[in-house]
Amino acid sequence: MKLPRLLLPLFGLLAAVATATPAYDFYICANINRNYVIGSKIVTTNGIFQRTDEGGWRHFGYNDTSITAVAFDPRDRNVIYTTALNGLWRSLDGGATWRICNSWDMTEGREVAVDPNAPDHVYVAFTDGIAVSTDRAQTLVRREHGLPERGKFTQTIKVDRTRAGRVLAGCEVGIFLTEDGAESWRRVHATTDTVNDLQQSPHDPNIWVAATQSAGALISRDGGLTWTPLAGVPTERALYNVTFDVTNPDRLAIGSWAHGVLTTEDGGKTWTSRNAGLPENPRVWRVGVDPAGRLYASVFQETLFHSDDFGRTWHPNDLAGSLVNYFFTLPKAAN
Amino acid sequence: MKKLIIPFLLLAALVSAQPSYTGPMPVPPADTRPDTLRRAYHARVDETLDWYLHAIDPAKPLTREQALVKLVRGQDAAAVSQRIIELLSVPQSGDMFWMFPWTAIAFTGRDQLSPEARAAIREAWRTYFPMRGDTENHWVMYYASLFLMTELYPDDPGETWFNGKSSAENHVEAKGFLLHWMDLATTIGQGEFNATHYIGEYAIPMLYLAAWAEDPAMRQRGRMMLDLLMAELADNTLHGVLRGPNARTDDTSVLERWNALATYFSWTMYGHTPPPSGYGGWGIYFAIAAHHYEPPPLFHLIATDREFDREQRDHKRSRRRWRYSDVEMMPVYKTGYIRRDYAVGSYQGGVTDPIQAHVWDVTWREDDPRGVHNTMFSVHPHASARVLQMYFTEYPDWMIDLLASQGKPSYGVPDKILGCSPYEQVFQDLDTVIALYAIPPGENFQRVNGFFSRNLRDVTEDASGWIFARGGNAYLAYRPLAPYTWDELLGYRQLPRGNSGYAWERFRPEGPVDRILVSPHANNGTIVQAASADEFESFEAFQSAMRALPLEFTLEPRPTVKLTTLRGKKVAFTYGETPVVNGQPVDYSRWKLFEGPHLNAGLGSRKITISHGRQHRVLDFNTVTTSDYVTP
Numbered sequence: 006m007k008l009p010r011l012l013l014p015l016f017g018l019l020a021a022v023a024t025a026t027p028a029y030d031f032y033i034c035a036n037i038n039r040n041y042v043i044g045s046k047i048v049t050t051n052g053i054f055q056r057t058d059e060g061g062w063r064h065f066g067y068n069d070t071s072i073t074a075v076a077f078d079p080r081d082r083n084v085i086y087t088t089a090l091n092g093l094w095r096s097l098d099g100g101a102t103w104r105i106c107n108s109w110d111m112t113e114g115r116e117v118a119v120d121p122n123a124p125d126h127v128y129v130a131f132t133d134g135i136a137v138s139t140d141r142a143q144t145l146v147r148r149e150h151g152l153p154e155r156g157k158f159t160q161t162i163k164v165d166r167t168r169a170g171r172v173l174a175g176c177e178v179g180i181f182l183t184e185d186g187a188e189s190w191r192r193v194h195a196t197t198d199t200v201n202d203l204q205q206s207p208h209d210p211n212i213w214v215a216a217t218q219s220a221g222a223l224i225s226r227d228g229g230l231t232w233t234p235l236a237g238v239p240t241e242r243a244l245y246n247v248t249f250d251v252t253n254p255d256r257l258a259i260g261s262w263a264h265g266v267l268t269t270e271d272g273g274k275t276w277t278s279r280n281a282g283l284p285e286n287p288r289v290w291r292v293g294v295d296p297a298g299r300l301y302a303s304v305f306q307e308t309l310f311h312s313d314d315f316g317r318t319w320h321p322n323d324l325a326g327s328l329v330n331y332f333f334t335l336p337k338a339a340n
Numbered sequence: 341m342k343k344l345i346i347p348f349l350l351l352a353a354l355v356s357a358q359p360s361y362t363g364p365m366p367v368p369p370a371d372t373r374p375d376t377l378r379r380a381y382h383a384r385v386d387e388t389l390d391w392y393l394h395a396i397d398p399a400k401p402l403t404r405e406q407a408l409v410k411l412v413r414g415q416d417a418a419a420v421s422q423r424i425i426e427l428l429s430v431p432q433s434g435d436m437f438w439m440f441p442w443t444a445i446a447f448t449g450r451d452q453l454s455p456e457a458r459a460a461i462r463e464a465w466r467t468y469f470p471m472r473g474d475t476e477n478h479w480v481m482y483y484a485s486l487f488l489m490t491e492l493y494p495d496d497p498g499e500t501w502f503n504g505k506s507s508a509e510n511h512v513e514a515k516g517f518l519l520h521w522m523d524l525a526t527t528i529g530q531g532e533f534n535a536t537h538y539i540g541e542y543a544i545p546m547l548y549l550a551a552w553a554e555d556p557a558m559r560q561r562g563r564m565m566l567d568l569l570m571a572e573l574a575d576n577t578l579h580g581v582l583r584g585p586n587a588r589t590d591d592t593s594v595l596e597r598w599n600a601l602a603t604y605f606s607w608t609m610y611g612h613t614p615p616p617s618g619y620g621g622w623g624i625y626f627a628i629a630a631h632h633y634e635p636p637p638l639f640h641l642i643a644t645d646r647e648f649d650r651e652q653r654d655h656k657r658s659r660r661r662w663r664y665s666d667v668e669m670m671p672v673y674k675t676g677y678i679r680r681d682y683a684v685g686s687y688q689g690g691v692t693d694p695i696q697a698h699v700w701d702v703t704w705r706e707d708d709p710r711g712v713h714n715t716m717f718s719v720h721p722h723a724s725a726r727v728l729q730m731y732f733t734e735y736p737d738w739m740i741d742l743l744a745s746q747g748k749p750s751y752g753v754p755d756k757i758l759g760c761s762p763y764e765q766v767f768q769d770l771d772t773v774i775a776l777y778a779i780p781p782g783e784n785f786q787r788v789n790g791f792f793s794r795n796l797r798d799v800t801e802d803a804s805g806w807i808f809a810r811g812g813n814a815y816l817a818y819r820p821l822a823p824y825t826w827d828e829l830l831g832y833r834q835l836p837r838g839n840s841g842y843a844w845e846r847f848r849p850e851g852p853v854d855r856i857l858v859s860p861h862a863n864n865g866t867i868v869q870a871a872s873a874d875e876f877e878s879f880e881a882f883q884s885a886m887r888a889l890p891l892e893f894t895l896e897p898r899p900t901v902k903l904t905t906l907r908g909k910k911v912a913f914t915y916g917e918t919p920v921v922n923g924q925p926v927d928y929s930r931w932k933l934f935e936g937p938h939l940n941a942g943l944g945s946r947k948i949t950i951s952h953g954r955q956h957r958v959l960d961f962n963t964v965t966t967s968d969y970v971t972p
Binding site: 108110245262 | 432435479502666668735746
């Protein structure tokens with residue numbers, strides 16, 4: 006069996022953990038405008054930030070409060086995709102210039118994913134469905150066969166790194182799977198409310214975890230074909246996202262406005278609230294783990310916090326007043 | 341919810357005298373000859389421009405609006421050019437609210453501004469990244485601006501525009517959306533209909549298309565859509581005051597009906613009401629190009645003629661629903677009944693806009709509406725994260741909590757009087773309204789709020805169960821269907837804006853205050869009947885007539901009303917069922933796009949006939965033609 010391309014950089018990331026200087030680049034999509042309303046006369050810097058070697062954050066790209074996700078072409082990190090209120094943006098020059106790839110009939114991009122095994126193929130989650138490009142977003146077409154006419158609000162989309170054209174989407178009414186590059190979709194799990202996040206384990210590609218609005222967290226051990234609830238994760242309030250720890254296959258973290266940070270260190274059997282040290286009643290917007298195992302929690306319009314002991318203690322990081330929509334890691338760029 | 345729409349908050353900071361705002365109530369001209377109306381229209385436009393010019397402080401730099409007005413008047417192009425370069429030398433903000441003002445400056449100044457100033461404007465369209473927004477008014481502003489700017493710079497490559505698309509690509513895309521929106525509005529109806537403030541967000545871009553589009557078809561379409569907006573405004577106003585229902589309004593305008601940007605347009609077009617303070621803020625952006633448009637005399641007649649009772653039925657649609665709904669856009673069946681002394685308006689209930697919709701009211705005429713809360717209605721104070729999620733792409737938890745900090749202070753409070761509810765169903769027949777409520781367990785607020793203005797007179801709680809009142813020259817009868825108590829309605833005072841957005845405090849206004857009738861019952865209802873004082877010998881006679889009306893109602897298991905109205909109609913209405921009038925179910929499937937004495941169009945027709953008496957204007961979007969005719 007051919008080794009999936011994305012595993013190579015992932016193994017590189019794991020190996021880099023022991024080195025003094027991180028061998029990866031860590032990105033976030035952040036909004037630092039408190040309560041920005043469209044049309045506001047507030048000017049701050051928002052969008053993609055890259056963590057610097059000194060631990061700070063360097064902004065690059067266009068200034069937009071609404072960027073929800075970022076993805077890179079695995080062959081060329083100068084090719085960057087973002088989703089935002091205006092839709093799908095693409096840069097071919099490392100973020101110096103950008104182009105909106107969609108027309109007026111697509112809006113409010115929620116997430117973008119590049120197929121590591123077919124890097125010209127880009128999948129985009131929109132408020133009213135799913136669009137696909139097969140030419141690095143030069144053109145973008147809807148591919149929604151199998152999605153319901155109503156219920157295709159798509160919050161999250163992820164490509165299975167093991168096979169080209171195998172993609173999972175978290176929609177209003179469940180989790181949908183395509184195995185033919187979005188030529189057709191089928192629902193593999195039904196929900197009554199939106200599926201907010203999907204993540205594939207970096208340790209075992211057959212394991213996927215979903216965070217949902219009202220069905221708690223779900224786990225699949227067969228590549229997303231079947232899903233079961235993760236016992237111990239509350240279901241009464243929305244979960245915003247979930248993240249694996251690339252350094253430890255037993256560790257996951259969940260971010261939630263109502264529950265703050267929840268972690269497991271036994272592969273999801275038991276879950277612990279890890280909010281001590283965060284602001285009272287932390288309204289956690291996102292959690293993320295960098296390849297060194299540092300856990301981050303974006304507390305709504307407070308700041309970004311980090312923990313080096315997987316949530317037992319927290320430290321304010323930076324970006325006061327921020328709201329982080331996305332964490333993303335890449336192998337470090339060659340100098 | 342960072343993507344909510346802000347209201348028009350561009351308040352003029354300047355307080356020099358505004359002749360029409362502070363002056364006596366205007367009297368519509370008795371002389372309605374076209375040239376007289378034209379002169380009066382342009383005089384009002386000039387008043388707006390003059391106010392901005394007179395407010396210029398030589399010791400202070402020009403505002404963007406002052407610079408624009410100077411260009412309109414052809415003054416000081418060199419100084420204005422320099423100021424524009426300064427204004428654009430700092431980081432920009434405002435998204436589509438940035439785009440249309442700079443479009444106006446680019447076009448107004450294209451033959452006056454220095455090459456450097458024009459270059460600064462052009463460069464800003466490369467370096468500033470405006471968001472397109474999430475509502476139709478945002479998109480109309482965004483794409484109308486982009487359409488015009490790409491006509492001004494038709495051959496520029498993608499790298500010279502913020503979105504990386506060439507002029508040609510942007511032009512095609514902008515045209516595509518604008519045609520799509522116009523098609524929706526002229527087939528199944530406007531989404532953000534009768535908006536008290538957001539009317540400007542449509543009227544201004546349409547004016548700019550009418551004024552500056554090089555494409556003759558788009559220029560014509562802009563003028564036609566502006567005609568439609570202004571004709572609807574004329575038809576829906578009571579002596580210049582836009583009343584309900586409204587797809588979008590706000591906590592101020594829903595009570596003080598006059599105090600809205602819509603009033604600026606009433607004043608500018610028809611001159612029969614004073615303009616709001618600062619000419620509504622955004623009004624200046626209409627005034628600067630208003631000489632490219634003038635309403636036809638027939639619109640003036642529609643706006644000012646209130647001697648004949650008339651009923652108008654229109655088809656509209658809700659805001660687009662992304663999720664948690666079986667339909668993308670809910671059809672809206674809107675009814676309006678206007679008489680000389682009052683107007684009654686409604687739609688059938690349900691959620692058309694998640695925050696700022698206003699479903700029904702009776703609004704009475706005031707000789708001077710400034711500062712008067714001349715309206716009566718009831719609402720279920722609905723607040724729901726799930727309903728917000730229908731329209732917004734956000735997560736559920738934070739929206740209700742934080743709407744206040746984003747400029748919507750009343751959304752999550754129990755005594756709110758702004759908004760609609762999925763648990764309200766309304767039927768209107770002429771000047772009778774029946775609003776029924778069936779609020780399920782678990783909803784935040786198990787109550788109905790009835791609004792009773794401080795400006796009502798002779799409010800009488802009658803032993804019959806009716807509450808009688810007088811508003812202006814109208815008699816009003818309000819029947820709560822469940823027990824109630826009274827509360828004073830507190831206001832919202834904005835505090836200094838801090839790091840956490842808008843901040844508010846509730847306060848008791850000085851002097852007489854509005855009251856809300858609080859009926860804390862889940863199955864509930866309100867009946868309102870209005871009449872003109874001239875119809876009865878006395879207020880007591882009106883009350884006697886109301887007491888004598890046959891009325892049966894029950895609230896369990898579902899609210900049901902059987903009523904013979906003051907106009908002799910036998911109405912039966914049960915929550916969840918089709919209303920029945922004189923034994924005939926109301927057939928909403930036959931509702932036209934417009935149907936009434938002044939506006940008529942078939943659903944899906946793209947052809948609207950606007951009439952008053954023998955005069956007619958036909959807006960045919962199929963052929964992109966406007967034709968006027970007079971019946972012999």
